Structure formats: structure tokens, C-alpha cells
Amino acid sequence: MNAHTQEVTRLPALAGGGHVMAIVPQTFEETFRVAKAVYLGGLAPAALIGKLEGDAAISAVTVAIMSGAELGLKPxxxxxxxTVINGKPALYGDGLINxxxxxxxxxxxxxxxxxxxxQMVGWCEAKRNDTDEEKRxxxxxxxxxxAGLWQTDAxxxxxxKWDKKNEQKPNDSPxxxxxxxxxxxxxxxxCLRELFGDVLGGIRDEFEAREIADAEEMRDITPRQERHEPPTPPRPPEPPKAEEPKTIEGEAVVEDGGQTDTAEFFEELETALAGAMDEATVEEIWSGLDPEGTFDGDDVNLDIAYKIKARRLAQINPMNGG
Structure with missing residues (x-):
């Protein structure tokens, strides 16, 4: 028997049937180490870290693991x-049930x-064993x-947005x-948010989180008058202009030397998009109102117009809001 054979024979035999235990961190330092291993191993979900990198991405993974631990989930x-929607953790549908x-x-x-x-009808029925409450x-x-969620086109x-053009693509909406x-x-x-609110600890499912994110985004772009904010103090009168601006019927109102009335334009854009039930109609309305031409050189208002459009697309197709 040579030396190599002797070395091999000293190795312990493999035992089958053992139960592999999950690694569950007990302290913040251990949680951070697990999160770092997940991130460096390329296992961190893209929906969780987004464009974050380095310690910021590791911190996002750490928070997700800690949030799961509070709900009894292993890392x-x-x-x-x-997932993370508008900077807040939310559970996928199967995660909520789990x-x-x-x-x-x-x-x-x-x-x-x-x-x-x-017609298809989804349903959920559950009962608590501690209070005997039940719900369907x-x-x-x-x-x-x-709700603008249903999809019928393949x-x-x-x-x-990179090439600034419409493209025909397969429908990837769930x-x-x-x-x-x-x-x-x-x-x-x-069903489960109402019946097991104490178990979920305030963590929302992805659908409700998207609806809240849409509502918050809409509130941010609502004109000042509709938010009931104090009006801006009146400015001193300006010298008369040589030529009064004109309002052309059927076009945006022009004030202050040719500037578009943004509040009226956004209201018209939002009202028009609210009637769109698919992405193609959204693009037709967008092209017709032409926010890019209206706000050429005005990045702030053009960004608001894009947010209004993105909010409607997210309502039509939730995958666009992620």
C-alpha cells in the first residue's frame, strides 16, 4: 500500500441522512456578515438592491433579512x-402566504x-385558530x-426611453x-391583511405597496391649489408689456411672456391618461399632447410629466412600476 492510498483511507466516511440546518444570524454583526456574503456571491435580488452598490447594497440586504426575521423567515x-417599492420593503404574494x-x-x-x-374569480379563505375568526x-x-390591471394583448x-421611440415587445406582465x-x-x-394584521406586523404585500407609491407620487405632482397649501404672496405689479400674450383656443394657455400654464397642462395630461386602458393608448395620448415639445429645455416640468405617465403605466401594468 503506497503513501497516497494510506492518506485516502484516513479520510472520514460520508454519512447520509443528516438534517442540514439553516444559518440563522443572532446578532446585527452576524446578519451583516450573511448579507455581505449574499451580495458578494451575486445572490442579492435585483428588485431589492436596485442600483445600490457596496455597503449600501449590503445594508439593503441586511434590512431585508432583519425584516424577515421579525416575521419568522430564515435569511x-x-x-x-x-421586494422594495418606493424605498419600502414589501412581500410578494407567496411570501405573504408563507x-x-x-x-x-x-x-x-x-x-x-x-x-x-x-369570468375568472380568484379567492382566498382563511380561519384563525386562536380567535375562530374566518374570512373569504x-x-x-x-x-x-x-383597476386597470387586466392584460389581453400578447x-x-x-x-x-433611450432611443425615444415606441417598440413592439412581447407582453411580460404577470x-x-x-x-x-x-x-x-x-x-x-x-384577506390576510385583514385577518392576520398582527402577524404581518404592518408589512404590506407588493400590490398595496405599489398603490400607495402611486398615490404618494400623485400627491407630489398635484398643483399647489389642490394641496390646500398657503398661496404665494402677491408680487409687485410689473411694467406693462409691449404686447399682451394671446390665448389660442384648443391649445395650452400662455402666460408670463410665453410660458405654458403647467397646472392646466398636467391636469389635461392626467385626465387623458386616466382613460387609457393599455400602453399603446398611453403612448398615443403622450405623443398627441407632446410634453417633450411643450417643456423643451424645462427638465423639472418634463420630469413631472414623465412621472404622471409612469404612474399610469404602473397602474395598467404593475411590472412597469418596479
């Missing part, structure tokens, strides 16, 4: 369950989707259409690819 499960199931307070929890009169919530295809028009699952998850979100 890697937490990273698969959480947290509630692990709470020990569930007598039963069932979700599904059925067809009634040619349904979210139908008609509800999704009314090919959709999307705006390429409402197009997995309508039954999305209806069931939407019903589960409403």
Missing part, C-alpha cells in the same frame, strides 16, 4: 419573499381561482379590469402570463 427565504402559514395561528388557509359565467375574499376578472407597445395566480394572490392580500 434566504426572506430574500426570496421581499408568513401567515408559519405563524401557528392558522386553522386553514386556502386560495384558488375558478370560472363563473366565463374574492377578486374577480371584472375587478382587475376596473404583443404590446412600449416606450424605449397579469398576462399568470392571470389565475394573480387573481388568487390579490384576493389573498386583502
Amino acid at each position: 434566504m427565504v426572506a430574500l426570496r419573499s421581499f 408568513v401567515v402559514r408559519q405563524s401557528g395561528k392558522v386553522a386553514y388557509l386556502r386560495t384558488g381561482c375558478e370560472t363563473r359565467d366565463g 375574499v374574492e377578486f374577480s376578472q371584472e375587478d382587475a379590469i376596473r 404583443i404590446v407597445t412600449k416606450w424605449n 397579469w398576462w402570463r399568470f392571470p389565475q395566480r394573480m387573481l388568487a394572490w390579490r384576493a389573498a392580500g386583502y
Whole structure:
């Protein structure tokens, strides 16, 4: 027997059937180390870290792991369950269900989707075993259409902001690819938030988080008069101009030497986009009102116009809001 053979024979034999335990950090330092390993290993979800890099990205992963720990989720499960919307953690639909199931307070929890009169209806029913409260919530295809979520086109028009042109692309919306699952998850979100609010600890599901983000964005771009803010103090009268600006019927009102009335323009843009039920119509309205030409050289107001458009696209297709 040579030396190599002797060395091999000294190796311990592999044992099967052992239970592999998850690594669960117990302190902040341990959590940060796990988060750093996840980030450096390239396992951090893009939806979680966005454009963050270095310590900022590691911190985002750390917060996700800590948020999951408060809900009873192990680190890697937490990273698969959480997303970040408008800077706030939110749970995916399956993550929400997973947290509630692990709470020990569930007598039963069932979700599904059925067809009634040619329309799909997602549903969720659950019962608590500590209070005997039970609830059933349904979210139908008609509800999704009314909320601007329903998708019916395999090919959709999307705006390429880099090349500044419309492009025909396959519809990657989950409402197009997995309508039954999305209806069931939407019903589960409403049902579980009401029945197990104490278990979820204020963490919202991604659908509610997107709706709140849309509402906050809309509030930021609402004209001052509609936000009931104190009016700006009057300015001293200016010398008369040689030529009074004219208002042309059917076009934006012109004031102060040729500047567009932004409040009226944004109101018209928002009202027009509210009637659009698909991305192609949004692009037609956008091209017709031409915010880019209206605010040529005015990056601030053009950015507001883009936000109004993005908010409507997110309502039509949630994947655009991420």
C-alpha cells in the first residue's frame, strides 16, 4: 500500500441522512456578515438592491433579512419573499402566504381561482385558530379590469426611453402570463391583511405597496391649489408689456411672456391618461399632447410629466412600476 492510498483511507466516511440546518444570524454583526456574503456571491435580488452598490447594497440586504426575521423567515427565504417599492420593503404574494402559514395561528388557509359565467374569480379563505375568526375574499376578472390591471394583448407597445421611440415587445406582465395566480394572490392580500394584521406586523404585500407609491407620487405632482397649501404672496405689479400674450383656443394657455400654464397642462395630461386602458393608448395620448415639445429645455416640468405617465403605466401594468 503506497503513501497516497494510506492518506485516502484516513479520510472520514460520508454519512447520509443528516438534517442540514439553516444559518440563522443572532446578532446585527452576524446578519451583516450573511448579507455581505449574499451580495458578494451575486445572490442579492435585483428588485431589492436596485442600483445600490457596496455597503449600501449590503445594508439593503441586511434590512431585508432583519425584516424577515421579525416575521419568522430564515435569511434566504426572506430574500426570496421581499421586494422594495418606493424605498419600502414589501412581500410578494407567496411570501405573504408563507408568513401567515408559519405563524401557528392558522386553522386553514386556502386560495384558488375558478370560472363563473366565463369570468375568472380568484379567492382566498382563511380561519384563525386562536380567535375562530374566518374570512373569504374574492377578486374577480371584472375587478382587475376596473383597476386597470387586466392584460389581453400578447404583443404590446412600449416606450424605449433611450432611443425615444415606441417598440413592439412581447407582453411580460404577470397579469398576462399568470392571470389565475394573480387573481388568487390579490384576493389573498386583502384577506390576510385583514385577518392576520398582527402577524404581518404592518408589512404590506407588493400590490398595496405599489398603490400607495402611486398615490404618494400623485400627491407630489398635484398643483399647489389642490394641496390646500398657503398661496404665494402677491408680487409687485410689473411694467406693462409691449404686447399682451394671446390665448389660442384648443391649445395650452400662455402666460408670463410665453410660458405654458403647467397646472392646466398636467391636469389635461392626467385626465387623458386616466382613460387609457393599455400602453399603446398611453403612448398615443403622450405623443398627441407632446410634453417633450411643450417643456423643451424645462427638465423639472418634463420630469413631472414623465412621472404622471409612469404612474399610469404602473397602474395598467404593475411590472412597469418596479
